[in-house]
Amino acid sequence: MICYLYPEPIYLLYSNNVPSLLYYAQIPATVIALLLSFYVFWNGKKFLLNRLLFFIAGLFSLWTIATLIVWAGNDGGLMAFIWPFYSLILGFIAIFCIYFIYVFLEKKDVSYRIKTIFLVLLAPVLILATTNFNIRGFNITNCDAFDFEWLPFKIYSTSLGFLAMIWILILIIRQYQTANSNFRKQIILMGVGIELFLFSFFGMEFLATYLTKIGILPNSQLELYGLFGMVIFMIYISILMVRFKTFNVKLLATQALVWGLGALIGSQFFFIKVAVNFILTGITFIGAIIIGYFLIRSVKKEIEQKEKLAKLNTDLENVIQQRESLVHLVTHKVKSSFTRSKYIFAGILDGTFGDTNPEIKKRAAQGLESDDTGIQTVDLVLNAANLQKGAVKYEMKVMDFKEIILKTFTDKKVQAEAKGLVLESSIHDTKDDVYSVLGDAFWLKEAVNNLIDNSIKYTKVGKISVALEDGNGKVKFSVKDTGMGITDEDKKLLFTEGGRGKDSVHVNVDSTGYGLYTVRFVIEAHKGKVWAESEVDKGSTFFIELPAYAESKLS
Numbered sequence: 001m002i003c004y005l006y007p008e009p010i011y012l013l014y015s016n017n018v019p020s021l022l023y024y025a026q027i028p029a030t031v032i033a034l035l036l037s038f039y040v041f042w043n044g045k046k047f048l049l050n051r052l053l054f055f056i057a058g059l060f061s062l063w064t065i066a067t068l069i070v071w072a073g074n075d076g077g078l079m080a081f082i083w084p085f086y087s088l089i090l091g092f093i094a095i096f097c098i099y100f101i102y103v104f105l106e107k108k109d110v111s112y113r114i115k116t117i118f119l120v121l122l123a124p125v126l127i128l129a130t131t132n133f134n135i136r137g138f139n140i141t142n143c144d145a146f147d148f149e150w151l152p153f154k155i156y157s158t159s160l161g162f163l164a165m166i167w168i169l170i171l172i173i174r175q176y177q178t179a180n181s182n183f184r185k186q187i188i189l190m191g192v193g194i195e196l197f198l199f200s201f202f203g204m205e206f207l208a209t210y211l212t213k214i215g216i217l218p219n220s221q222l223e224l225y226g227l228f229g230m231v232i233f234m235i236y237i238s239i240l241m242v243r244f245k246t247f248n249v250k251l252l253a254t255q256a257l258v259w260g261l262g263a264l265i266g267s268q269f270f271f272i273k274v275a276v277n278f279i280l281t282g283i284t285f286i287g288a289i290i291i292g293y294f295l296i297r298s299v300k301k302e303i304e305q306k307e308k309l310a311k312l313n314t315d316l317e318n319v320i321q322q323r324e325s326l327v328h329l330v331t332h333k334v335k336s337s338f339t340r341s342k343y344i345f346a347g348i349l350d351g352t353f354g355d356t357n358p359e360i361k362k363r364a365a366q367g368l369e370s371d372d373t374g375i376q377t378v379d380l381v382l383n384a385a386n387l388q389k390g391a392v393k394y395e396m397k398v399m400d401f402k403e404i405i406l407k408t409f410t411d412k413k414v415q416a417e418a419k420g421l422v423l424e425s426s427i428h429d430t431k432d433d434v435y436s437v438l439g440d441a442f443w444l445k446e447a448v449n450n451l452i453d454n455s456i457k458y459t460k461v462g463k464i465s466v467a468l469e470d471g472n473g474k475v476k477f478s479v480k481d482t483g484m485g486i487t488d489e490d491k492k493l494l495f496t497e498g499g500r501g502k503d504s505v506h507v508n509v510d511s512t513g514y515g516l517y518t519v520r521f522v523i524e525a526h527k528g529k530v531w532a533e534s535e536v537d538k539g540s541t542f543f544i545e546l547p548a549y550a551e552s553k554l555s
Contacts, residue, residue, distance in 0.1 A: 002075060002076060003074040003075075003076050003140060003143035006073075006074040006143055008074055009072040009073050009074065012069060012072070012073065013065075013068045013069065014072060015071075015073075017072075018072050022067075022068070022071050023068075025225065026064045026067065026227060028231065029064065029228065029231050030060070030061050030065070032234050033057040033061060033230050033234055034057055034058075034061055036234050036237060036238065037053050037054040037056070037058070037234075038057075040053055040054065040247050041054035043247075043248075047248055048103050049100070049103045049104055050248075052096060052100040052103060053100065053237070053247070055096060056093060056100060057230075059089050059093045059096070060093065060230055062089055063089045063090075063093070064227065066086065066089075069082060070083070070144075074143060076140050079144070079145070080138040083135055083145045084129050084130050084134050084135045085129065086157075087129055087134055087153065087154065088125050088126070088129040090161065090205065091121075091122050091126075092125075093201070094160035094161045094164040094198070094202070095118050095121060097164050097168065097194055097197075097198060098118070098164050098167050098168060098171075099118065101168045101171055101172070101190070101191075101194065105172070105175045105187070121160060121163075124153075124156060125153075125156070125157050125160075128153060132150075133153055134149070134150060134153050134154075135148055135149060135150075155206075158202055158205055158206045161198055161202025161205075161206075162202060164198055165195055165199060165202075168191070168194060168195065168198070169191070169195065172187055172190075172191040176188075182244070185244070186240060186244050189236050189239055189240050190236065190246075193233045193236025193237065194233060196233065197230055197233035198229070199229065200225070200226040200227075200228060200229030200232075201226045201227070201229050201230070202226075203226065204225050204226025205226060341367065342368060345365070345367040345368040346368060348361065348364040349361055349364050349365060394440040394443060394525060395440050395441075396438055396439060396440060397438070397439070397440075397441070398436055398437075398549050399436070399437060399438075399439065399441055400436060401435040401436070401437045401439075401468070401477070402429075402434070402435045402468055404441060404444055404448060405427060405448055405466065405477060406427060407445070408445055408448045409423070409425050409427075409452070409466055411449075412452045415456055416464060419456060420461070421456060421459055421461070421462065421463060421464060422462070422463035422464070423452075423456075423463070423464050423466075424464070424465050425465070425467070426465065426466070426467045426468075427466065427467065433470075435468060435470050435475045435548070436549040436550075437475055437526070437547065437549050438526075438547070438549045439526045439546065443522045444522070444526070446518070446519075446522065447519045447522045447523060447544060448544070450515045450516070450518065451519065451542045451544070452464070452466065452479055453515075454479075454515060454516070454542070455479050455480075455481035455483065455542070458540075459481040459482055460483070460484070462481070462482030462483070462539070463481075463482060464480070464481045464482075465480045466478070466479050467480070470548060473547065473548050473550070474545050474547065474548055475546050475548045476543060476544070476545045477543070477544045477545075477546075478541055478543050478544075479541065480539065480540075480541040481539050481540055481541075482538075482539040483540060484537065485534045485535050485536040485537050485539055485540055486534040486536070486540055487536055491532065494516055494532055495516045495519070495520040495530065496517060516530075519544075523544055523546070526547075527547055528544060528547065529545050530542070530544050530545075531543050
C-alpha cells in the first residue's frame with residue numbers, strides 16, 4: 001500500500017518533499033534528549049530518577065522518529081501501523097512526567113496507591129489504542145489518518161498532558177512551601193523546565209490535531225514547533241546537574257555546551273543540497289567536536305584538581321580537629337598524673353607521711369620541681385592549642401604595662417640568681433612613668449614571663465637585661481641576654497608551632513617550641529608584634545611592641 005503521490009524516502013526518514021522545519025525541530029531535540037538522558041542513566045543506573053528521565057526521553061524519541069517516518073514516508077501500511085501508537089506515547093509521556101516529579105520532590109518511589117491511579121489513567125489508551133475507537137481507517141490518497149481519528153479518544157490522550165501540567169504544578173507549589181532555600185531553587189528550575197516542555201508538546205499537538213480536523217490548517221505542521229520544548233527542558237536539566245549535582249551525576253557546563261553545539265551543527269546536514277556546503281559543514285562539525293573534546297578534558301582536569309584540593313582541605317581540618325582532641329585528652333591525663341605525684345612529694349616534704357630522712361626529702365624536692373616543670377609544660381601546650389583555635393577570650397582593660405613587667409622581673413630574679421646570672425632592669429619604678437596599654441593582664445604577664453624565662457634557660461653565664469620604652473604611640477619591651485644566640489636557620493622557626501633550634505634541647509631539655517608560639521598569638525591578639533634579634537655566641541634580644549593607650553583616651 002504505497003502512497004504514489006509522494007516520493008519514496010531515503011533511508012526511511014529523509015525526503016525533499018517535507019518542510020525543512022521538520023528536521024530542524026526533530027533531529028536536535030531528539031539527539032540532545034537522548035544524549036543527555038543516556039549520560040544521566042549510564043552514570044546513575046541505580047537511581048530511579050535517572051531511569052525515569054531516560055524513559056521519558058526514550059518515549060519522546062519514539063514520537064519524533066515515528067513522526068519523521070510518517071512525514072517523509074510513502075508506505076501506507078507502515079504509517080497505518082505507526083499511527084495508533086501516537087496516543088499511546090502521549091499518554092505514557094504525560095503520566096511518567098508526573099511520576100518523575102514525584103520522585104524528584106520526595107527523593108523516593110511513589111506509593112502503590114499512586115501507581116494504581118497512574119494505571120487507571122493509562123488504561124483507556126492501553127486498551128483502546130490499537131482498536132477502532134482510536135483509528136478507523138487510512139487515507140491512501142493523502143497518506144494520513146486524520147479523517148479516521150476518533151476525536152474523543154484523541155482529546156483524552158492529549159488531555160493527559162494538561163492533567164500532568166496541573167498535577168505537577170500542585171506538587172511543586174506544595175513542596176516549595178516547606179523546602180529549604182537551596183532545594184527551592186532546584187524546584188523552580190525543574191518545575192519551569194518540565195511545565196514548558198509539557199505545555200509546548202501537548203499544547204501544539206492538540207492545536208495541530210484540532211485545527212487540522214476542522215479544516216483551518218492543511219496539515220499538522222504546527223506540532224513541530226512543540227518539540228523545541230524538549231530542548232528547553234534539557235537545558236534546565238543541565239543547569240540542575242551543573243549547579244546542584246541533581247541525579248547524582250557530575251556534568252560540566254562545557255560538556256552540555258559542546259553536546260548542544262554538536263547536535264545543532266549536525267542537524268544542518270539535513271538541509272544541505274550543495275556538495276560544497278556539505279563538506280564545509282562536515283569540517284566545522286569535526287572541528288567543533290575535536291576542540292570540544294580538548295576543552296572538556298582541560299576543564300575536567302581543573303575541576304578534579306579543585307575537588308582534590310577541597311578534599312585535602314577537609315581531611316586537613318579533620319586531622320587538626322582530631323589532633324586538638326588528642327592534645328587535650330593527653331595533656332589533661334598527663335597533668336592529672338603530675339598533680340597527683342606533686343601532692344605526694346609535697347606531703348613527704350611537709351611531714352604528712354611522718355618523719356623522713358634528709359636524703360628522701362632531697363629526692364622529694366627534686367620530684368616536686370620536676371612535676372612543677374611538667375605541669376607548666378602541659379599548660380603551655382594547652383594554652384597554645386586554645387589560642388590557635390581562638391578559644392581564648394581576652395578581658396581587655398587599660399593598665400600600666402610597666403607594673404606587669406616589674407612584677408614578673410621580681411618573680412624571676414630568684415631563678416636567675418640561683419643559676420648565677422645577673423638579672424637587671426633599666427625601668428624606673430616611679431608613679432610618673434606610666435606605660436598604658438589596653439590588654440589582658442594575665443596573658444600579657446604570660447608573654448613577658450615567657451621571654452624572661454627563655455633568656456634565663458638559654459644563658460649559661462653573664463646577665464639578662466630588661467627595658468621598656470615609650471614613643472611614637474608605641475610601648476616597646478625588650479629582654480636582652482648574653483646567651484648562646486640564634487642561627488639564621490633557627491630564626492625561621494621562632495614563633496612557629498613546635499619551632500625550636502636544633503641545638504636548643506642540648507641547653508634546655510624541657511624545650512617544647514610552644515612558648516614563643518604562644519607569645520606570638522597573645523601579642524598579635526593585642527594588635528602588637530613580637531620579634532627577635534640575635535647573633536650566634538653574642539646573645540639575643542627579644543622585643544614586644546604594643547600600641548600605647550594615650551592619656552586622652554582615659555579622660
